[in-house]
Amino acid sequence: MFGRKKSVPQIDKEQLELIENAQKRIKQKKKLYIHFVIFLIGSVFLILFNLGLGFGKDFKPLETHWFVFAILFWLFLFLYHAFNVFITYKFMGKEWETQQLNKLVAKQKARIEKLIKSLPSDEALIEKAQASVAINSEKKKQELTIIVAASDNDAIGKHNKLIWHISDDLKRFKSFTNGHHIIMGRKTFESFPKPLPNRTHVVITRNLNYQVPEGVILVNSLEDAIKACSQDSQPFIIGGGEIYKQAILIADKIEITRVHESFEADTFFPKIDPAVWKETANVFHEKSDKNDYSYSFLTYERR
Numbered sequence: 297m298f299g300r301k302k303s304v305p306q307i308d309k310e311q312l313e314l315i316e317n318a319q320k321r322i323k324q325k326k327k328l329y330i331h332f333v334i335f336l337i338g339s340v341f342l343i344l345f346n347l348g349l350g351f352g353k354d355f356k357p358l359e360t361h362w363f364v365f366a367i368l369f370w371l372f373l374f375l376y377h378a379f380n381v382f383i384t385y386k387f388m389g390k391e392w393e394t395q396q397l398n399k400l401v402a403k404q405k406a407r408i409e410k411l412i413k414s415l416p417s418d419e420a421l422i423e424k425a426q427a428s429v430a431i432n433s434e435k436k437k438q439e440l441t442i443i444v445a446a447s448d449n450d451a452i453g454k455h456n457k458l459i460w461h462i463s464d465d466l467k468r469f470k471s472f473t474n475g476h477h478i479i480m481g482r483k484t485f486e487s488f489p490k491p492l493p494n495r496t497h498v499v500i501t502r503n504l505n506y507q508v509p510e511g512v513i514l515v516n517s518l519e520d521a522i523k524a525c526s527q528d529s530q531p532f533i534i535g536g537g538e539i540y541k542q543a544i545l546i547a548d549k550i551e552i553t554r555v556h557e558s559f560e561a562d563t564f565f566p567k568i569d570p571a572v573w574k575e576t577a578n579v580f581h582e583k584s585d586k587n588d589y590s591y592s593f594l595t596y597e598r599r
């Protein structure tokens with residue numbers, strides 16, 4: 297229990313080899329440096345021997361003091377030494393470099409093989425792509441569109457009535473929704489004097505005994521309302537506040553008439569988040585005899 301712990305090597309073989317080579321390299325450079333210092337001191341001594349002490353004073357090959365040849369010869373030896381250190385044994389030797397390169401290539405090959413194995417097969421990828429195309433085309437079949445008129449402060453109604461009269465907005469509503477399913481909350485349905493012509497009304501209520509005229513579809517949730525429109529390529533959510541709040545989370549498009557005024561109201565349109573919705577059309581209209589306020593026709597599409 298209290299016996300000596302067996303020392304576990306902290307570095308692997310390759311690291312050890314690297315350290316040894318680095319140490320060898322440092323030694324080589326140190327030796328070269330010492331050689332250089334000795335060469336400098338030695339040269340001074342040779343000059344002193346020859347000129348100062350007169351040693352071999354009469355020996356002058358090619359009319360030159362012998363110390364010049366001695367220093368030149370030593371310089372040649374020093375340069376040869378430096379050549380060996382910096383050129384011949386460049387870094388850790390050619391063989392060592394090739395060895396390291398081969399090791400690296402082998403490691404990369406193993407890694408690539410592992411990656412290839414972890415990738416899904418071609419068949420799986422094709423299956424996945426086909427499934428996503430099928431889902432998208434199914435979704436594309438239907439463009440769930442919110443249609444609304446809201447003021448600058450998002451007001452849409454008061455006392456279960458619209459607040460303003462903008463004739464062009466009513467025309468726009470008619471031309472968009474003509475021939476389509478229109479989905480609405482029970483309260484909005486009750487705000488109409490009678491069902492609108494040439495449109496299929498889908499009314500949402502929690503009241504299972506609610507009575508509607510013939511031709512009007514009654515459902516108990518927004519999901520069921522959308523299901524009831526499965527044959528329509530563009531069903532419209534026409535309000536009111538409660539239904540817009542739920543539908544904005546799943547709709548594909550918003551056609552909004554923005555009335556440029558602020559109103560007191562009891563029902564509001566939810567905020568349009570620019571991170572979710574992209575404005576794709578914006579046409580401004582001045583107020584006129586037929587339209588009490590200036591307004592803009594805007595289109596938003598889900599990003």
Ligand SMILES: NC(=O)c1ccc[n+]([C@@H]2O[C@H](COP(=O)([O-])OP(=O)(O)OC[C@H]3O[C@@H](n4cnc5c(N)ncnc54)[C@H](OP(=O)(O)O)[C@@H]3O)[C@@H](O)[C@H]2O)c1
Binds near residue numbers: 484500
């Ligand atoms: N400016 C515009 O473009 C515009 C358009 C439409 C309406 N409006 C205005 O909006 C106001 C009406 O809006 P509102 O919010 O009061 O009422 P609403 O949304 O028209 O209807 C609310 C009703 O829908 C039913 N409902 C809502 N969510 C449901 C769910 N998940 N499942 C089942 N039933 C559900 C409930 O009916 P039950 O109570 O029967 O269960 C609820 O009381 C009016 O002032 C109208 O004029 C304005």
